[in-house]
Amino acid sequence: MLFGKPKGILGLDIGTSTIKMVELEESKKKGYQLKNFGMSVLPKETIVNGVLKNASALVSAITNLTDNLKTKTKSVATAVSGHPVIIKKINIPTMSAKELSESIQWEAEQYIPFDLEEVNIDFQILGANEANPEQMDVLLVAAKKSLINEYADVISEAGLETAIVDIDSFALENAYEINYPDEESPVVALVDLGGSVININVLKEGKSTFTRDVFMGGNKLSEEIQKQMAVSEEEAEMLKLGGELENIDYGRLDGIIHDICLQLAVEVQRSLDLHAASTTEEEVGKIYISGGTSRIRGIRDLIAERVGVPVEYLDVFRTVKYDEALFDSEYIKEINPVAAVGLGLALRKLGD
Ligand SMILES: Nc1ncnc2c1ncn2[C@@H]1O[C@H](COP(=O)(O)OP(=O)(O)OP(=O)(O)O)[C@@H](O)[C@H]1O
Ligand SMILES: [Mg+2]
Numbered sequence: 001m002l003f004g005k006p007k008g009i010l011g012l013d014i015g016t017s018t019i020k021m022v023e024l025e026e027s028k029k030k031g032y033q034l035k036n037f038g039m040s041v042l043p044k045e046t047i048v049n050g051v052l053k054n055a056s057a058l059v060s061a062i063t064n065l066t067d068n069l070k071t072k073t074k075s076v077a078t079a080v081s082g083h084p085v086i087i088k089k090i091n092i093p094t095m096s097a098k099e100l101s102e103s104i105q106w107e108a109e110q111y112i113p114f115d116l117e118e119v120n121i122d123f124q125i126l127g128a129n130e131a132n133p134e135q136m137d138v139l140l141v142a143a144k145k146s147l148i149n150e151y152a153d154v155i156s157e158a159g160l161e162t163a164i165v166d167i168d169s170f171a172l173e174n175a176y177e178i179n180y181p182d183e184e185s186p187v188v189a190l191v192d193l194g195g196s197v198i199n200i201n202v203l204k205e206g207k208s209t210f211t212r213d214v215f216m217g218g219n220k221l222s223e224e225i226q227k228q229m230a231v232s233e234e235e236a237e238m239l240k241l242g243g244e245l246e247n248i249d250y251g252r253l254d255g256i257i258h259d260i261c262l263q264l265a266v267e268v269q270r271s272l273d274l275h276a277a278s279t280t281e282e283e284v285g286k287i288y289i290s291g292g293t294s295r296i297r298g299i300r301d302l303i304a305e306r307v308g309v310p311v312e313y314l315d316v317f318r319t320v321k322y323d324e325a326l327f328d329s330e331y332i333k334e335i336n337p338v339a340a341v342g343l344g345l346a347l348r349k350l351g352d
Contacts, residue, residue: 011346017195050083081168171344
């Protein structure tokens, strides 16, 4: 556009606990570099089961971030996940992408439990079906228009414009891809443990072959601590993050944390069992975890133990660089687990 309108994009991850804003800079010489990062905690119940309950809280959280970051960029890439989204791998007769785009509505009808008028549909052709070469595997994605429109309204009320609406799991995939170009394991699972959702995405040679959202997360742990230890909501959150309070039975607290972590690990295990049952392909050789809840002590080892494969923390600053004069390495370490989805969104290009 004329007169140098900024052509950058802001990655905006609207989670159920926190929103994160990421801006990257790309240069030929240095590749991607972090330009801006901001995070803001949402009041409880701002978004419940994929329904936006408190739009004004979300608008002010976004405006807070843009005010603090002082960015001029207006275009936003955001994402939806969870209840309003359906992702399915389907087999259909081989055809071109153009042919499929003409018949996708018809194909989708049998797989999508929503009224087709209510959803946006997209697809990605994955390749020939292994068992039947006359068929191809297609990833079918449907997202409810209502939530997408609500997010777009909120974003415009906050003075920004929605350029791209993605899916959390796919943004996570992008963040992974840019940082692990040298991956040695042919099949990996990306597991984002958030406040209320676990997003699971299995990639084979870099292509998504299985995704699943499980409605469980770190908020459940806060609730259990609050209930079982008879403390306030704020105290429960503090205890979860390793804070100290008087008259607390820490043995009991550790027990609660362990129980919930085990439940989370079992959910991951179940999803990966489902994946294994759905394919004749190689099994997952490595798991990368991210999300705020991946920071709970012990959870990495529990997942590794249950699933029986190595688990690593996803490092989204493995190839993406940052200026050490602007961001100190302690801060980067702190934001690394929660930056993944937003960073994946910030990698999107206008016009994608
Ligand atoms: N150091 C920590 N130890 C334990 N839990 C933590 C820590 N830091 C953050 N959390 C928890 O992580 C959760 C928030 O993570 P995240 O920001 O990834 O979620 P979200 O993206 O808002 O939610 P979702 O993706 O489920 O919609 C909260 O439950 C928070 O209490
Ligand atoms: Mg999240």
